[in-house]
Amino acid sequence: MRKVVQNSSLISPLLSVAPMIDWTDRHCRYFHRQLSPNALVYTEMITTGAVLHGDLDKLLGYSDCEHPIALQLGGSEPEDLAKSAKIGEDYGYDEINLNCGCPSERVQKGSFGACLMREPDLVANCIKSMQDAVSVPVTVKCRIGIDDSEDYPFLETFVEKIAATGCAKFIIHARKAWLKGLSPKENREIPPLRYDIAALLKKNHPDLTIILNGGVNTLEMIDGLMPDFDGFMIGREAYQNPWYLAELEHKLFGTPLPDRYAIVAHMAEYIESRRISAGMPIHSTTRHMLGLFNGLRGAKKWRQTLGGEAHAASSAQSLFDVALAHLIGEEAA
């Protein structure tokens, strides 16, 4: 285990990349870091059961450049969460986040995720014991409500009870979770987005850091929403159109836009070194890079080549050479 100390007060709330199971693994986060030096990146949700009984290096390992990085935990047992948070802190994570927004049936069976919004006292206990165990910030990601909860009062009661523990940062996915009848995917699309409710929370609690999540996918939206929030967490758009992250980084931090070809060259080095040192298959990283050229001519060729040929490629560089030749050929056509 190793610990890279990061001063949490230096981590900007402005931009973060959402926790996304099966998507935001360490290779994805490494790639996203090339596009945004300042975004706070989140792990996939990792259950306390996995942290307490699993292969820690496999579950929690990451590259130093991924800082600032937050560990998202799934669980509802204060003691297990405290132990897991401490393990995360020892691994050098800069923030520990509790998932109170996932509506999947599997997660509901484990009595955590979005169904925790019904139990603010339990969540407050969980957060308190995590805070007692670690010195990095402990934060919450939640929905605006669940099922037929009242629009605003439900959210405010939930947040106030948890804020009373000293928890100061809440990431609000600004739609309800419907716990019966919708798949997790539908639960990210069907319940309407209510930015007004999340904004009211910030207005009534200016001392809390309120991060807006859900459907933020254009630069123009940021202008309109900026006055009402401390920052934005971006999920699907960052994954499917990674260049959006670079544009947000440029807009929010003034960082010059990077060169996509230089990123590809850097990723080739990363993939090769991990292929040689850890036997990592090429596609486990290239699968996250399919959208890098979206919006440019030739983007489809890039996606097709990476998607179709990664399994058979002898090296990342040779795969990228072919993919870029196709892309450039298409651009020139």
Ligand SMILES: Cc1cc2nc3c(=O)[nH]c(=O)nc-3n(C[C@H](O)[C@H](O)[C@H](O)COP(=O)(O)O)c2cc1C
């Ligand atoms: C594939 C996928 C996996 C997700 N896994 C998680 C997760 O592990 N933890 C979590 O809190 N939210 C998870 N989410 C929800 C996102 O973090 C985010 O709240 C949601 O996608 C809305 O943001 P967006 O509209 O910017 O995508 C997941 C979303 C997707 C698309």
